[in-house]
Amino acid sequence: MMQKKKWYMLVQIHNKIRLYRLPKDLSHMCDQASGSEIYQILPGSLINVPVSNYHYIFGKVLVKLGVGKVVYVFHRPKSATSLTTNRTRSQFVSSDTPMEGQYNFLKHDFGPINRFFIHRDLRRWQKESEHDKKI
Secondary structure, three states: OOOOEEEEEEEEEOOEEEEEEOOHHHHHHHHHOOHHHHHHHOOOOEEEEEOOOOEEEOOEEEOOEEEEEEEEEEEEEOOOOOOOOOEOOOOEEOOOOOHHHHHHHHHOOOOHHHHHHHHHHHHHHHHHHHHHHHO
């Protein structure tokens, strides 16, 4: 039987590196894939992450989102003590996906305010990527 793991990633957002835990659906995907696939696919990808605490108002979840770049992925045994951290959202895209495709996929579940933040962060990553190519 396959040993389940707790999956984490280091994500760069707004020039800071933050630790996030993967949500259950992405963790399940990581458990099913071979380790080398995960370490090739996720680093460099862009992923929706919460940049504020979750608030529950009238049965709705309110959270400010941003788009971060996955820097590093790792796991710990399921039996290990959890590292205290927020979970990422499940939406991620490869950094080489065209900007319009990234935005259309990452925004699909969210309201106008978070769509604005997602678009702003994608533009920031696009500019950074263009700058890196010039160097």
